Amino acid sequence: MKPRIVPLGDSSVLVQFGDEIDLTINQCVHALANLIANSLFNGVIETVPAYTTLLVHYDPLMLSFTQLKDHLRAQIPQIEEIRSQKPRLVEVPVIYGGELGPDLEFVASHCDLRVEDVIRIHSEKIYTVYMMGFTPGFPYMGKLDDAIIMPRLETPRTRVPAGTVAIACSQTGIYSIESPGGWQLIGWTPLKLFDPASESPFLFSPGDEVKFIVEK
């Protein structure tokens, strides 16, 4: 897979691997992110993996666009080998429904399923953290089983508690801090996704695999 490398301004470049949400494309993104992190190339500040792209932030006082582009091109042949490495699996206990999963019954009726089926379908799959964003530590995970694909809320809630497990379109996510939110809320995890004062501030990293464990 030969990516396109295009500038985003004069201090970042975007590496584009494709134009659809797809696991193989996303694995290439994380593989290149790992290669860059391990290459310690002077002037590269950090990278931001997303569904189909990797954004590379750099210091234009240390590195020109062409120098960085050449360095990125040199990494590409190794992507395939890195991509096939097994990612880390994070298990997430979830209490489905109730006060902290107020949309679970609506999701079931909308999908013409029983509540237990929604819980089973949502928890039996292993998801991939395609990217992180929205708020610090929020994982965008996919893909949901087609049976429980839901639209976003028409009117987003102004306050969703941290730890709330939610779904929208073909994705599932977990609110990492209390924030507004427009996804359907189906459960809650006691795990802390973001703690800025901690030595390891984030529960997830981009590229992780995630399995939800049903808590009674």
Added chain:
Amino acid sequence: MALEVIEVSGFATIQDSGRTGWRRFGVPASGPMDAFAFRAANALAGNTPDEAVIEIGLGDVTFRALHDCIVAVAGVGYALSIYIWDFPLWSSYYVRAGWTIRLNKLDSCMWAYLAISGGVQTQPMLGSRSTYLRGHFGGRDGRQLQVDDVLKSGNPSRSLNELAARTLPAEALPAYSDNPTVDVIMGPQEKYFINESIATFMSQEYTVSNTSDRMGYRLDGAALRHRGKAELISEGITMGAIQIPSNGQPIVMMADCPTTGGYPKIGTVASADLPLFAQCVPNKSKIRFRETTVAKAQNKYRALMDGLDKIVESD
């Protein structure tokens, strides 16, 4: 050494060069709105380029020095007075214990940076002292400065006498203006817009809307039209990136911008011109955009930052 906040009607936060290394987890970089003035304030105070300073906007702030210290103030849109004297910005000053340092907002421009020799020392969060207001962390307890806050500083790099009365000459400054022309590097999604809209963007005047903040500046002016859909699969964004949502009104990402975004980007403001753009006054400054290349933009940025070496030490 320390400064105490004794009056604040403006918007003052602690900022260092930014919180890098965590954007892949969704943590914005934050840092200064005007990176040149930020760097100048630190250089004038004899600090390393990344030290934390006080960013001031929107209104007035008064500090009292609790010990003898050196402060340097850089930026535009402010008048500075120390004790009973008025002083120009872009200089460093010896301040005696008990003296006040006042920054009064003028009608033009937006942001000023007050550096204290040794840098403002707060608890770093995720490796940075920058305040991220929406995340409620960094700087002083993740919030704006308030009356009675006491900001401690580290050890100055040299004796106070050596660090006083240093000035950055006017020829080293970027071309600050109420009505700037701002260089833009096109892409990566300029093909998402009809040709007429690209021409409109490059020829019409825009103003900054008063709903703008440290996260982004919304632009008022001719709306741009997408060829097709106004959304793309979310991807990384950066300060200066110009996103165009479906209503066609551009939003320029600023220091606290999210790490990713899902609107097509017509282009990105050049680093050398971000200070000019950041200093634009809502509903007042008239902005024009001009196309540049990455290579030209990088050369201009290097030349601008090289200007920080022109600091003059008085005898």
